[in-house]
Amino acid sequence: MxxxxxxxxxxxxxxxxxxxxxxxxxxxxxxxxxxxxxxxxxxxxxxxxxxxxxxxxxxxxxxxxxxxxxxxxxxxxxxxxxxxDSARAAMYRGTVGSNVWHLGPPSDKSFFDPIDILENPVDITRVALEDAEGIVCTGPFDATADPSVLRPQLLMAKQMGLKLLCANPDIVVDRGDKREWCAGAVAALYTEMGGESLYFGKPxxxxxxxxxxxxxxxxxxxxxxxxxxxxxxxxxxxxxxxxxxxxxxxxxxxxxxxxxxxxxxxxxxxxxxxxxxxxxxxxxxxxxxx
Incomplete structure (x- = not known):
């Protein structure tokens, strides 16, 4: 207790x-x-x-x-x-490949800044989904929309056998009095659909x-x-x-x-x-x- x-x-x-x-x-x-x-x-x-x-x-x-x-x-x-930072280190080790589709808002572009804590990091290139070797998810494109709107893209990704690197396992957060969806909700949906999600934050x-x-x-x-x-x-x-x-x-x-x-x-x-x-x-x- x-x-x-x-x-x-x-x-x-x-x-x-x-x-x-x-x-x-x-x-x-x-x-x-x-x-x-x-x-x-x-x-x-x-x-x-x-x-x-x-x-x-x-x-x-x-x-x-x-x-x-x-x-x-x-x-x-x-x-x-x-x-x-934990997820970036994994990305730059090549965990989801070198050509990745970024699923997230433009405000998260700093996720792809160069990293100096690893020797010989992988060169990461952001590409369209159809050209990707893996997914880097920093959050939904629209934090106020239900993650289910992403089902078509996630279905395509699953059929391509792509792994999804989840940079934020939280499902939701409250911004003031407004609730928003996080990357964890997208990763959970992808897993539910049969895809493979990789997590690097709590828990x-x-x-x-x-x-x-x-x-x-x-x-x-x-x-x-x-x-x-x-x-x-x-x-x-x-x-x-x-x-x-x-x-x-x-x-x-x-x-x-x-x-x-x-x-x-x-x-x-x-x-x-x-x-x-x-x-x-x-x-x-x-x-x-x-």
Missing amino acids: TQIINNLFEVSDRYEALFVDLWGCVHDGVKALPDAVTALQVYRKGGGKVVLVTNSPRPRAGVVKQLAHFGVPDDAWDDIATSG HPPIYDLARRRLFALGVDVADRDILAIGDGAQTDVKGAMGEDIDSLFISGGLAAAETDTKTQPDSEALTRYLEKEMSSPTYTIGHLR
């Missing part, structure tokens, strides 16, 4: 590092969440390290710019591990390996028991933490606010029903990060 806590400070002294989700925890897709920022600043002042672990398909540099735009200050975090191991490398680069070498993962996704943040044997703090007031009847704090009975349905067992739960 998860323990409902009132603030991060109640448990933070048990951990040397935090792996913190961004969207729904530190910002709402429009602006920073002040209480969350303060909680992270206080934790860092006490000597803890904060690695932001996000399923954003953007490279680290792009997320840094986005955080500044949202008003998340630099002193609230130490480093960033993105699904985009899958590659992004946690990257997050640990980010910690090590900060001069921190800690055991998994000394890391707390924080996030609002039962099937991403909590599931990933469970798979890595890391304790987790579930933010019930994010994606699951309605299901958990969270205003300031979750309703305990609604929370229990939701977690049982999701087969999720976070160590702790809080309404909003603070």
